[in-house]
Amino acid sequence: MVRRDGDMIPFDLDSPYDFMEAPELIGSTNGWITSLVDGRVCLYTHRGKRPDHERIWLPALESLPLCQAQVVTNVAMSSSSPEEEYRVVAVKFLGPQLSISQLISRRHAQVEVEGIHIRISNPCFFSSPVMYSEKEDMFRIVGSGGHLVGSWDLRKHKDTPKIQRLQFQNLPEMSKAKRELLYSCNTSEHLVESRTTGETFMVKWYKRTSKTIERMETKALMVFKIDEEGNAVYTQDIGDLCIFLTMTESFCFPACSVRHMRPSRVKIMDVDEITIVDLAAQKWN
Template sequence: MVMIGASHGWIATLKEDGIMRLQDDLNPVASDSDPKHIPLPPLVTLPHCQTQVVTNVAMSSSSPEHEDCVVAVKFLGPQLSLYGMFRIPGSGGNLIGSWDLHKHKKKPKIQRLQFKNLPELTKTKRELLHSCCTSQHLVESTTTDETFLVRWYRKATSSGVVKMKTKAAMVFKLDEEGNAVYTEDIGHLCIFLSKSEPFCVPANSIPGMCPNIVDLFDFDESATFGLDESSLFSYSHTYPAPYHIPPQTILD
């Protein structure tokens, strides 16, 4: 067993079996009689990389047992591996699966959502939504510590080359009890969905951006959905790289 680094009082070790372990040996508040040893999932070696020589280990919080903790492992060469808790919506958006990568490797934690405050829809609107292809997206706001489930409703065009066109979007605010409350007001935030990871940021972090909207971007469409009035502006075009990029901090 070789010690490969330390962070926040936790020592990272690597054994011959390729399993990295975190031990609270240097933590001043750790228990001497019951020390903690947390194994991480097996390392995966990327093409043209190696995972035998580690140059650094870092944790984003004081304990790997914290739900939002991320463990970063930098190897000699180009590979960087990250371990952390993550959540994804199940098919239909009625279930949320949570994986703690050292506790739920084989069986995820499942939470069934209880949808509340659903809007009253006309028969025409209800039939339209039922005819759409619906995708579910889980989005977290790090500035407000809120989690949203976004339903994106799209329908294929009926003439010419088949393309998907946005018809509506719905946003539900999630809580720890599994309640998914429909909302038309996310305050000063705006949500971005594209072919990259969805994100939610304050509107004032992007010049010219309006608050309380969902911005939608795909290969054949760019659309903006206003939540307060259910307004939709859609533009059909071919976009070779439909990726939204979160605001970045530029260092001098």
Template sequence: MSRRFIKLSPWSHALIHKKRFRLFSSSFTTPYLLLGTTLKNNLPDGSDVRDVLLFDPTKEEMLTVPNITFPEELAGSRQIGSARGWGIFSNDHDRSLCISDLYSSLGPKSTLTMIHLPSLVAVHSNQTNAVWNVAMSSSPSDQDCVVAIKLLDRQLSLCRPHSDMRWTNVGEMLAENNLQKLENSTLMYSKRERRFYLPGPGGNSLYSWDLHLKKNKVPSFHELLFRDLPELDDSEWKLLGWCCRTEHLVELASSGERFLVKWYAQRFFSSSHEGSNYTTRRFMVFREKKLTEGRYMHYTEDIGDVCIFISMSEAFCVEASSCPGLKPNSIYFIGHGFGIYNIADTRIHHFQAPEGAPTSFKDPYWLPPSRI
């Protein structure tokens, strides 16, 4: 997924509801897309007050959570990643990092949590600000939580915020094991196996690390065996071969079932002066079946009651029946377009930008169900 500003389609009276909500306090079971914030006031202590803008995919409406106080540490920082509803923020002035549950604790009775992290140290370059994505082994409030940051230049760094305030870098392991083609691979954590995973080039393999990196930094290699590929015309396979492709491994928390998602984006050239861009061509979803002979990935057009959410945050699954309004057997995506992909019939429903939403924003994040 290209790290560029995402542009939303212009909102339409006919296609979208334009109600503007204010959320004061309630529990919700629907994932939301973080659209950004609007500055309302700077306070003398260095903090500021903002409105938080969220997008509800079930109603296609923007929700405004008003007058949220951002403490000084966050007011002067930018968000560089998100996992499990927690954000990682970086201060460009002193390069400090912290984790916060700011966007999952927006209610007036909620208590904001911030956990400081050591500054990142680049192994291969000075691109410590080029974060590709973030994954966590559990909620950062857990004492044994491990935070992992994947940089664009194939560096992978991990630390335990509550016990070891130092980064363990495995970027040198990526280079020594000839894993240079993993720059665009998306990191995830498997609760079932207690390991961090990166899809290999082309999504034909997996590399994984356990939580004891000080003992063994070398990744484990897992070859994937694909079965039941879709029947497509040769011309379609050829076109997909020219597409930009990213792979996302995602796990359903309630059952441990895993899916490998291949995202194909087709390049096109804009008639304006904006150059080229990408639009989603299709997704392919494979259900993992782990047997004694190996890991089999079976192509499927039916994942049942499951929805998959893909953005620049760690991808996650949600059972549609637990979130009223979600469409089962679908992929909710933002990056190469913004919409819902129906896995059964490959149709895409494109979301339109609601009134008052930013016309463009960088690195949008889906937030999993939580409390606000």
């Protein structure tokens, strides 16, 4: 089971790959495996980690006008603990739709008490994944390009998101060859939050097709520390933390709680590659 850094338990890097071949698999969130089965999202624990193998079924998916609810980008969950009475789950679809369900546990029975479907108006959020921020107690999406961060919840910001505009600072000086390389890459942005330090980071992930075989490989990573004023400061030093980028979820741990990881490293676990990037070793000129 994937554990957040607040748990302070050594992270088991041996992923349960036996379930990854399932065609209905979406990915994972906060230690739960997520699948799309017969038009419903199912969250469940891995049998090898929890003998009781709890399952949570979300309500049947509904498509808003001019939206689709068949292709899921990812799923984000507010808490990993089955003992939590209150949990919220967000399903981000490719395109404008974001669905949020509020769940309450009563004697280990899951009851869906409120569910909403949101049509996002700004196209910059259409292809981005959603993440849960414990610090903000909201679901957050970084827009394409990394200039905007939108936040949604079931209270004040379910119709109109809270928007944060980012200002990039401390950008490294790059050679012409490096700039041209980055311009030629497919770029995606990912938000991560450390529950230990309360810090928020945005990772810009640059990938390009390999020259030797038909697969995408990482060419560079840029990490920005984001504060409450929207300053996005480039850094190669994230302290004792390390970051994980996966197909559906990005998260942050203290390096001391993760076997075989060192501070200021990013472990990439993607479809085409599994590698570790040393942020301090990256050269831009």
